Amino acid sequence: MVKVNVDMASSFIRAVLPRLACRHLKIGNNCNGRYLYGCNKRWVSSGSDLVQVEQDDSDNEIVVLKMNVKPVNACTAEFNNAMTKLIKDLDADEQSKGLILTSTLPNVFSAGLQLTALHGKSYDEIKEYFSTFQTMAHTLFTSRLATVAAINGHAIAGGCVIALCCEYRVMAEGKFHNGLNEVIVGIPMPAWVSAYTVYALGTNTAEKVILSGKKHTPREALQVGLVDQVVPPDDLIQVSKNILSDLIKVGDYPRRLSKERLRKELLMFSL
Ligand SMILES: CCCCCCCC/C=C\C/C=C/C(=O)SCCNC(=O)CCNC(=O)[C@H](O)C(C)(C)COP(=O)(O)OP(=O)(O)OC[C@H]1O[C@@H](n2cnc3c(N)ncnc32)[C@H](O)[C@@H]1OP(=O)(O)O
Numbered sequence: 001m002v003k004v005n006v007d008m009a010s011s012f013i014r015a016v017l018p019r020l021a022c023r024h025l026k027i028g029n030n031c032n033g034r035y036l037y038g039c040n041k042r043w044v045s046s047g048s049d050l051v052q053v054e055q056d057d058s059d060n061e062i063v064v065l066k067m068n069v070k071p072v073n074a075c076t077a078e079f080n081n082a083m084t085k086l087i088k089d090l091d092a093d094e095q096s097k098g099l100i101l102t103s104t105l106p107n108v109f110s111a112g113l114q115l116t117a118l119h120g121k122s123y124d125e126i127k128e129y130f131s132t133f134q135t136m137a138h139t140l141f142t143s144r145l146a147t148v149a150a151i152n153g154h155a156i157a158g159g160c161v162i163a164l165c166c167e168y169r170v171m172a173e174g175k176f177h178n179g180l181n182e183v184i185v186g187i188p189m190p191a192w193v194s195a196y197t198v199y200a201l202g203t204n205t206a207e208k209v210i211l212s213g214k215k216h217t218p219r220e221a222l223q224v225g226l227v228d229q230v231v232p233p234d235d236l237i238q239v240s241k242n243i244l245s246d247l248i249k250v251g252d253y254p255r256r257l258s259k260e261r262l263r264k265e266l267l268m269f270s271l
Helices: 006-025 077-092 123-141 158-164 191-201 203-212 218-224 233-249 252-268
Strands: 051-055 062-067 098-103 108-110 146-151 154-156 168-172 229-231
Touching (some): 062 077, 062 233, 108 158, 123 158, 123 191, 123 252, 146 233, 154 158, 168 218, 191 203, 218 229, 233 252
Parallel strands (some): 062 098, 098 146
Antiparallel strands (some): 051 062
16 A cells, blocks of 8 residues: 655645646636536436537447537546546446547647646645546546547646546647646646556556656657557547447456456555
8 A cells, every 4th residue: 555644745735736736837816617518418417518428329339528628628626527427327327338538629638637726725625626536537447438538639647647547548640748747747646646657558667757747749658658549630539439349349247347357456546
């Protein structure tokens, strides 16, 4: 088990993080919160269009979730909660077998945590906000569905984490970055994010990726294993669908149980 010095973490969240986050973005407290809503699947009732839902096939086996938090898919608490609810609903729907996660925005998959959410907030509010992100990531990581991230733009920090929660990651070619820049922003990497990264990349590469805070081009992301494939932007969704179709061909029960056994150990990590 990883030991965490809770006092140090608390004072970091309380005293340092809000200032670092806002310095990083060069912003004040400009958190503007409301977004539109709407979805087209009967069992989805998150009440939010922060994530758009599309059924991909007549059998309802494949669902495409499109993150839709303008302008950069920063993970607001509302978004995190909507994603958690959607994935849980999909997990409970026996018809659903696979999930493609992408973005409605042309150049951004996700910019990660909503840094503005940290500004001027109390310790308890910030802690609560972090936990909505962690719950969403855990829910995606352990979903019984086959999962593919179709990374159609920048995937930074928490955005990269969301992609790492998926089983397979395809990234579009382009002037985009993909990386875990938490140490640059000033956030000590939480153990659970490190554990997910080690799971996907192996220990040695994960350490280099995390401790450098480097933002990778799609080709570099492929080299270090942050993504499994790089394709022309126009092919991104079709390639993701083909991969997902192959993944869900495997018998549902053995696949689901094996995924659970592989991934559940990592849930012991928190901060
Ligand atoms: C002991 C401590 C324990 C802590 C435990 C924490 C648990 C945390 C778990 C996981 C770690 C995750 C951490 C994070 O995710 S930190 C977030 C880091 N993200 C970034 O550094 C990305 C910053 N953004 C960018 O690099 C770029 O915006 C871009 C490449 C994504 C897109 O570039 P571009 O298209 O040029 O857009 P702009 O830069 O012009 O941005 C538009 C607009 O959006 C605002 N914005 C950008 N990113 C964020 C963000 N992450 N949160 C909130 N707002 C963001 C930007 O400020 C602009 O706003 P405007 O000026 O008002 O238009």
